[in-house]
Amino acid sequence: MLSKGFYRMASSITPVSSQRASELASNLAGIKDRVASAAAQAGQTGPRLVAVSKLKPAEDILWLHSSEHQDHFGENYVQELVDKAARLPDSIQWHFIGTLQTAKCKTLAQIPNLYAVETVEAEKRAKKLNDNRPDGFPKLNVFVQVNTSGEAEKSGVTGNEAVELAKYIVTECPRLRFKGLMTIGSKSQSEAAADGIANQDFKNLVEIRDKIETQLRLTGLELSMGMSEDFEDAIRQGSTNVRVGSSIFGARALKDAS
Ligand SMILES: *Cc1c(COP(=O)(O)O)cnc(C)c1O
Secondary structure, three states, X not given: OOOOOOOOOOOOOOOOOHHHHHHHHXXXXXXXXXXXXXXXXXXXXXXXXXXXXXXXXXXXXXXXHHHHOOOEEEEOOHHHXXXXXXXXXXXXXXXEOOOOOHHHHHHHHOOOOEEEEEEEOOXXXXXXHHHHOOOOOOOEEEEEEEOOOOOOXXXXXXXXXXXXXXHHHHHHOOOEXXXXXXXXXXXXXXXXXXXXXXXXXXXXXXXXHHHHHHHHOOOOOEXXXXXXXXXXXXXXXXXXXXXXXXXXXXXXXOOOOO
């Protein structure tokens, strides 16, 4: 268990400069407008905007959260997420969107304000998250990551595996809530959609979601799809959770390979 006082308020975080504050505010406002108009076109209300803050400083996050009411943030690296969660307000809703390793599942499950792990792709790791979610914590939302493009370098399960993994989570993991499916998709499909053709990877995810809802008799499963380059297309194709990083925070340093 975590020691008392682990989740303290953000006392030691330097405020952002006024220049950085106005840059972040205008980037975020622009993205929110684009999310809202894509949602209006799709006839849906309020897809969730996850601000992907990997490799970006805690002060940017604190400012967006406390001044701009941005609650959902996404991180790719467990240690970076743990450090940020410890320093920042626990009203933040964290999403883990990086590659999931079995050895890190326990650490993740013990973060009380971890809203979701979006990258579950094996029973073993679902079980680890479930078994290590402490008593009294809210259920941990999980998305099953699907490799819709079939690219070797992308992680995630196939459509058929997604049905089985969803069934396992629903029946065997009482401390997890099966929330839906997540995908990244290929760059080529993202570019095709930008030219007005439907993104086939996003279409695949919709079909797999429908199949799971039918087979497991579930309703309201979510779709996490869409990043800076393709979130509007993703929303038009049914995304309920977009993950936008560089368009809010600016370009990242090179550690990130995605
Ligand atoms: C980094 C990352 C994002 C955000 O990407 P941007 O292109 O910066 O918007 C979204 N999803 C995942 C899984 C990521 O790793």
